Amino acid sequence: MENLHVRYPGATEDVLRGVRLSLAPREFVAVIGASGSGKSTLLRAINRLVEPSAGSIRLGDIEVTTLRGRTLRQCRRRMGMIFQEFNLIERYRVLDNVLLGRVGSQSALRALFAMYPAAMIGEAASLLDRVGLGEFLDQRVDALSGGQRQRVGICRALFQSPELLLVDEPTSSLDPRIANDIMELIRDLALESGVAAICNIHDVALARRFASRVIALREGVVVYDGPFDALDETALGGIYAVTDRSQL
Ligand SMILES: Nc1ncnc2c1ncn2[C@@H]1O[C@H](COP(=O)(O)OP(=O)(O)O)[C@@H](O)[C@H]1O
Ligand SMILES: [Mg+2]
Known part of the structure; x- marks a missing residue:
């Protein structure tokens, strides 16, 4: 810069x-x-x-x-971004928020219908496991604590492979x-x-x-x-x- x-x-x-x-x-x-x-x-x-x-x-x-x-x-x-206010889609599952990190929000429909390759889902799941959220893949984000939300935000940013x-x-x-x-x-x-x-x-x-x-x-x-x-x-x-x- x-x-x-x-x-x-x-x-x-x-x-x-x-x-x-x-x-x-x-x-x-x-x-x-x-x-x-x-x-x-x-x-x-x-x-x-x-x-x-x-x-x-x-x-x-x-x-x-x-x-x-x-x-x-x-x-x-x-470039992956991690925000102060998390910026997650609250009513989506933890896993879908992370998957959206790679495919982009224009593909939100794919998340609703869970149209992702199994390998990609496995990769997202293991990243979530790495941050201690292995048990929360299917939970909606709005059911999580602040610290858990930010872990999802971290995974979403990294899943983009920035x-x-x-x-x-x-x-x-x-x-x-x-x-x-x-x-x-x-x-x-x-x-x-x-x-x-x-x-x-x-x-x-x-x-x-x-x-x-x-x-x-x-x-x-x-x-x-x-x-x-x-x-x-x-x-x-x-x-x-x-x-x-x-x-x-
Ligand atoms: N969208 C915006 N429109 C106009 N002014 C803004 C906007 N965002 C931030 N500012 C102003 O820019 C300055 C720097 O803000 P910001 O970058 O948020 O600082 P920091 O993150 O260090 O608190 C502040 O004076 C703030 O009021
Ligand atoms: Mg600031």
């Missing part, structure tokens, strides 16, 4: 102001920053859920910012006691499947535990990019002081 700017329609200022970052294959980075610093906008610009207003994003050899139609959909399939995982504050809708388990699961599965990940984490302590490299955003600008250990208290104060220090 080079010199990325985002300005929302009707706004008078850019929310992202010249962001530059690059990620190696298999790398896991945390993005920290106060509420409103632009973390979600950054992730959503990468898969064009939000339109960049200037700058460049490349995935391998492909320039993402100019893609349209079918090529944009193909590119999006190479090259890049975009993870937006995956634990902030959850009980803090299970935040650690969920982060651990995301990190371990990213490693196991060899996928690179950018993970927004509001909680600095959690970021420190799971990412060796951290990127700090402040008012839409990258103010730090490097190993967590070199991020000192003064810098942290600078990153979080702008809006609300109590959120640290």
